[in-house]
Amino acid sequence: xxxxxxxxxxxxxxxxxxxxxxxxxxxxxxxxxxxxxxxxxxxxxxxxxxxxxxxxxxxxxxxxxxxxxxxxxxxxxxxxxxxxxxxxxxxxxxxxxxxxxxxxxxxxxxxxxxxxxxxxxxxxxxxxxxxxxxxxxxxxxxxxxxxxxxxxxxxxxxxxxxxxxxxxxxxxxxxxxxxxxxxxxxxxxxxxxxxxxxxxxxxxxxxxxxxxxxxxxxxxxxxxxxxxxxxx
Amino acid sequence: xxxxxxxxxxxxxxxxxxxxxxxxxxxxxxxxxxxxxxxxxxxxxxxxxxxxxxxxxxxxxxxxxxxxxxxxxxxxxxxxxxxxxxxxxxxxxxxxxxxxxxxxxxxxxxxxxxxxxxxxxxxxxxxxxxxxxxxxxxxxxxxxxxxxxxxxxxxxxxxxxxxxxxxxxxxxxxxxxxxxxxxxxxxxxxxxxxxxxxxxxxxxxxxxxxxx
Numbered sequence: 001x002x003x004x005x006x007x008x009x010x011x012x013x014x015x016x017x018x019x020x021x022x023x024x025x026x027x028x029x030x031x032x033x034x035x036x037x038x039x040x041x042x043x044x045x046x047x048x049x050x051x052x053x054x055x056x057x058x059x060x061x062x063x064x065x066x067x068x069x070x071x072x073x074x075x076x077x078x079x080x081x082x083x084x085x086x087x088x089x090x091x092x093x094x095x096x097x098x099x100x101x102x103x104x105x106x107x108x109x110x111x112x113x114x115x116x117x118x119x120x121x122x123x124x125x126x127x128x129x130x131x132x133x134x135x136x137x138x139x140x141x142x143x144x145x146x147x148x149x150x151x152x153x154x155x156x157x158x159x160x161x162x163x164x165x166x167x168x169x170x171x172x173x174x175x176x177x178x179x180x181x182x183x184x185x186x187x188x189x190x191x192x193x194x195x196x197x198x199x200x201x202x203x204x205x206x207x208x209x210x211x212x213x214x215x216x217x218x219x220x221x222x223x224x225x226x227x228x229x230x231x232x
Numbered sequence: 233x234x235x236x237x238x239x240x241x242x243x244x245x246x247x248x249x250x251x252x253x254x255x256x257x258x259x260x261x262x263x264x265x266x267x268x269x270x271x272x273x274x275x276x277x278x279x280x281x282x283x284x285x286x287x288x289x290x291x292x293x294x295x296x297x298x299x300x301x302x303x304x305x306x307x308x309x310x311x312x313x314x315x316x317x318x319x320x321x322x323x324x325x326x327x328x329x330x331x332x333x334x335x336x337x338x339x340x341x342x343x344x345x346x347x348x349x350x351x352x353x354x355x356x357x358x359x360x361x362x363x364x365x366x367x368x369x370x371x372x373x374x375x376x377x378x379x380x381x382x383x384x385x386x387x388x389x390x391x392x393x394x395x396x397x398x399x400x401x402x403x404x405x406x407x408x409x410x411x412x413x414x415x416x417x418x419x420x421x422x423x424x425x426x427x428x429x430x431x432x433x434x435x436x437x438x439x440x441x442x443x444x
Contacts, residue, residue: 005332006332009336012336014339016340035333036337038308038333039341041286041309042308042333044282044286045315045330047278049315049318051275051279052316053319071267079271079273079275086276091281094284115237118241119242120269123246124273126431127252128267129424129427130430130431131253131255132424133424133427133428134428140421151410153407153411155414157411157414157418158421193415196380196411197411199376199378200413201412202380203385203408206351208346208350212342212343216340217343220340220343227335229328
């Protein structure tokens with residue numbers, strides 16, 4: 001019962017959504033848009049669930065004074081602070097429960113939530129990703145090390161694309177005669193991106209879409225039920 | 233006061249930037265602290281964004297200000313609350329019902345969307361006359377596009393062991409995939425370096441005022 005009804009719900013809902021594509025008339029079109037709205041709202045609660053789980057895990061670490069609990073506390077405090085700011089005074093042009101917080105905005109130059117976003121999240125996220133610029137060098141060494149024809153292809157393409165998209169690339173091949181303009185690095189980069197790279201991307205997209213269609217069908221007809229977890 | 237807060241904001245940004253960069257030396261408390269603050273702030277930002285842009289306009293606003301016309305929205309509201317019951321072990325099974333609605337809708341939508349945009353549209357775009365190109369480069373490119381797409385798809389066909397002559401298209405498919413991965417890798421490197429330049433620009437211009 002705990003599994004059969006959810007499986008039945010998935011089947012019916014999936015069938016309605018698919019049918020609405022082929023029967024674009026009421027009530028199917030209406031049911032479809034209603035389901036899509038419900039999907040947005042329920043998924044929203046799923047994200048809230050993930051957040052509550054994060055709070056639960058970190059609170060437990062702090063409560064039991066587990067190893068490195070101080071960092072969990074930092075995570076919890078920053079989460080609570082930004083949520084309180086967002087709830088009280090809103091974000092961007094959205095009003096919070098205390099309104100737009102004109103007084104505090106005049107004091108710090110913008111809404112507290114946006115202040116934290118600009119001075120906390122933005123530097124943190126961009127620095128975190130820029131850190132990869134250093135590690136990608138060692139990854140490049142491993143990826144580019146000439147072991148086979150395939151790794152050569154990868155290396156050569158990456159070098160051409162990097163050079164072709166910087167000002168150094170055109171400088172390198174600017175001496176080429178017009179008859180060999182095809183080999184001019186920016187032109188070669190454009191060619192690679194427009195044809196062979198697009199062909200591979202297309203193959204990946206089409207193959208993945210076939211896989212997704214197959215998996216979706218398996219879920220709708222109930223062959224794939226791992227998303228429901230165990231019988232507990 | 234605004235300028236003081238602006239300076240404070242810059243210093244906060246500098247502290248976090250240097251804390252993250254300190255990982256290049258080795259893992260240390262500053263990095264761990266900044267990492268955890270990043271997790272907390274990002275999760276909080278996600279929640280607030282979700283509340284203001286999804287839950288309030290699609291659910292709460294309609295239920296509070298126009299309840300009589302939106303009684304049906306009590307169903308997703310109830311299902312959403314049932315989703316949260318996953319945190320209570322004895323009532324965990326109730327979260328399977330909203331999950332079933334979400335999964336059913338998601339697979340229905342994604343199946344149609346992928347079939348249309350990623351399969352049929354890409355298939356149509358590949359069905360071109362290769363000789364219709366205006367230049368020799370375009371004609372060669374068109375042939376490469378068709379051959380690469382077919383061989384790439386053939387590579388992903390795993391239902392039969394590819395031996396002898398059957399392994400040739402698969403091998404050609406791998407070459408095309410490698411070219412594509414190389415291009416993606418090149419772009420990733422450039423994006424990361426661009427971010428690094430942005431951070432250095434922030435430190436040298438906004439903080440130290442060394443460059444203008």
